[in-house]
């Protein structure tokens with residue numbers, strides 16, 4: 774991000790920056806073939822991880838935890854760990870970024886329907902709580918890690934590539 778002048782620092786600035794860049798450059802970004810290829814790979818890798826979360830029963834454990842124990846692990850302040858480029862990637866994937874928090878004690882991106890991001894970063898993807906650790910077999914968690922590893926690898930590639938493209942645009 775240091776490549777862009779006026780580097781956004783707060784989460785509000787990062788969201789504003791990503792929305793501005795998206796509206797200014799989305800046509801140019803989405804006409805780049807390599808970008809489209811990596812974006813589609815990322816979309817597929819995310820879908821694969823999500824399918825596995827459903828299949829392994831982890832999604833259900835989290836849904837029950839959320840509803841019955843009020844225990845979402847999406848704590849306040851996690852949104853600050855997101856880079857402007859990952860937010861831009863989310864816009865390119867069709868995500869809607871909230872500007873105001875739904876709940877002061879939670880991450881800004883948490884909505885009543887769950888996380889508003891499509892591409893999530895390492896801090897969110899790698900998190901596994903005690904409850905999951907104790908109720909899901911290690912081999913299932915290992916398979917999940919593999920799928921999430923692919924997702925993070927594609928996200929990293931796309932992040933780097935977009936930053937390179939933006940150096941020419943801005």
Ligand code: SF4
Nearest residue numbers: 835838844845846902
């Ligand atoms: S990861 Fe753990 S704490 Fe978070 S929602 Fe799922 S079960 Fe609950």
Ligand code: SF4
Nearest residue numbers: 847880882883888897
């Ligand atoms: S999964 Fe989404 S809502 Fe939860 S902490 Fe991460 S970005 Fe925030």
